Each structure stands twice: as C-alpha cells, then as structure tokens.
Amino acid sequence: MTSARPSDPPSPPTADVAFLLAQVGAHAAAQFAERLSPLQLLPPHAGILRALRQSDGMSQTALSEKLGMFPSRLVGLIDALEERGLVERRSSAEDRRSHALHLTRAGQEMVQRIGRVAQEHRRALCAALDAAEQAQLAALLGRIAAEQQLSPGVHPGYRKLGKGRPGAPDG
Amino acid sequence: MTSARPSDPPSPPTADVAFLLAQVGAHAAAQFAERLSPLQLLPPHAGILRALRQSDGMSQTALSEKLGMFPSRLVGLIDALEERGLVERRSSAEDRRSHALHLTRAGQEMVQRIGRVAQEHRRALCAALDAAEQAQLAALLGRIAAEQQLSPGVHPGYRKLGKGRPGAPDG
DNA sequence: TATTGTTATACTCTATAACTATA
C-alpha cells in the first residue's frame, strides 16, 4: 500500500478503509494467537483471565454474559484453566449451584505474562508507525469502537449470535 | 471508549492499539457479512468475485494461490457462483484439465452491487469519523498492512496455514 | 417451577487425503 505523508491532500473516503480494518484486524488476531501459543493458551483463555483480573469472583453465568459466549462453552475453557491452576472455582455457601471464579497467584502471574506478550505483539504489529501515530490510530479506533457500541475488552469473536452467521472473513 | 481531541498530548502506545485493531476488525468483518447476506453471498464469494474482476480468466489453481486457500475449498464456492450464473468455467482448449474462470455479465453487475454494499458498510462503520479522519485512518492502516506484507485485497481469513492455528478471536 | 452449571449432540467450516482425467 502507498503511504500518505502529512502534506498529502486528504482523499475522499473509499470502501477500502473498512476492508483494511478487517484485513489488518484479522492479521492482528492471528499474530496474537500465535504469540500466545508458547503460553499454551488460546485467545479465549486470555480473554477469560483478562476479564477475571478486572472483576474477580464472577459466576460463570455472569462471565458468559460479559464475554458474550454461551455458558456451555465456558465450561471447557475454565476446566483447562483450572487444571493448570490458573483459576479456581469456589462453590458459594449461599447458593451452592454457582461457582465463584477466582484468579490464583499463578493466574495473576499469567496475566502479567500475557500483558508482556501483548506489548511485544503491539510493537511488532505497529512497527510501521511511530509512537504518536500509534496513539493517533488508537484514538481513531477507540472512537469507532465507542460509536459502534463495542464493549471494551470484549472481542466480537466471543459473542453468541441469535440467528445470523458468525463473522466470516472479508470486511 | 474516550475520544481524544487534537489538542490532547500524545499518550505512549499501549497494547490496546492491537486489541482495538482486532476488535474493530472482527466487528467490521461481521457487519460486512451481514450486509452481504441479502445478496445471498458469503464473504469468500465476494472475495472471489473481486479477484476475478481484477484478473479475469484465472485458473482455479492460480486463484487459490492468490487468495491463499486450498483448491478443494474453491470448488464448492465456485460451484455456487456458477449455479447462479455469476461465474463461468471455460475449459481451455490447450490444457483440458484446467478451467479458466470468467465473470459473466451478471457477475459483473454483482460486483457493482457488492461495491455499493461495501460503501454503505464503510459509511456506517466509520460514522464516528469525518472524511479527513477516515482518510487518515486508511493511511495508517495501509502502512501497517504494507509493513506486515499483507496482500492488497486478500483477507487473512482466506489463507491456508501450514501448521499454526487459524486466527482465533482476540488480538 | 426456575436457575446454575454440566454433558451430550449437531452443525458449520475448512484442512487433508484419495481419486480422475488429462498431460
């Protein structure tokens, strides 16, 4: 693609902006998944850990709602995290049906490692841009995300859909 | 998300830029797929038509290479397009094994309709930004795409992977 | 009777492998 210097006159918007968003976004997701694999985690695992760091002690139902995924899907993901000692299911005394989810010490450390991976990922992904430009990009994307009512920190790939098809490629 | 006014001092880059890219990108892809559904097309179909408009008469092998998908996957997709009279397989006289793929008149018209859908998609997706900001965003994304060596017009969701997992959510 | 979490099942998408017809 051609780069645009600041002095270039602004060109009228084309549909390419939307395609570029989908293209670069899918690339970003794939790269992140790859960087995550040495930690033996899949992106949904990381999303769960991230959500728990933000609000520890959620029930599975609450978490599934927050992440927009089916409770049944959560089961296997949490199983894996619990087997590795990153997350703990504590059965509540009040309502013995529900499990409060807590990050263990190891889980908190894993969140730190994920953060470092994410930083390195950002660095490599945005190598073409300097710090100011990256901030500019973040600001533009943040405004789109807000206007499109995307929940902060929740990837659309987690969402459960009523009827429509899931997000297939292209954009 | 908070919006940043031009007067704000540039903040240092955070990993959020990468996540925002994946998040907004996945949203863009999902929205585009939804807008495409009235045309009875899936995103890969649109990708094929787009590629054929650019270089009409390719063989299926050449097309599969260009789009980064397996030839076997292409078969069903092209079947659907041919049944609807959008694409034509012309068997070559020289090498009767290979089929040259051509857009029909209806296929060319469908490409026009897809273009209009893409424009409307872009308009809705980038409603938060004015024309100059959209151009700015496109320029930044284009530089990332170039530096990351993404083929223009080719969505990573099409690619065939050797071993690594496909692009799961998050980012 | 309703709800939490779980298990079981089905469906979609796509990679891999086997096959045919040409070359």
Added chain:
DNA sequence: TATAGTTATAGAGTATAACAATA
C-alpha cells in the same frame, strides 16, 4: 510421473438441546 480439478473424509470450533443439582 506430474498436474488441475474434484470428491470424500476428518478434525476444529461452537451453538443447541437435554440433564442433574439446587433453589
């Protein structure tokens, strides 16, 4: 023997439905 395209098979990933325990 190799290649273009096709068909058949199998594996992820995830939604839907059925279920057990508790409320």
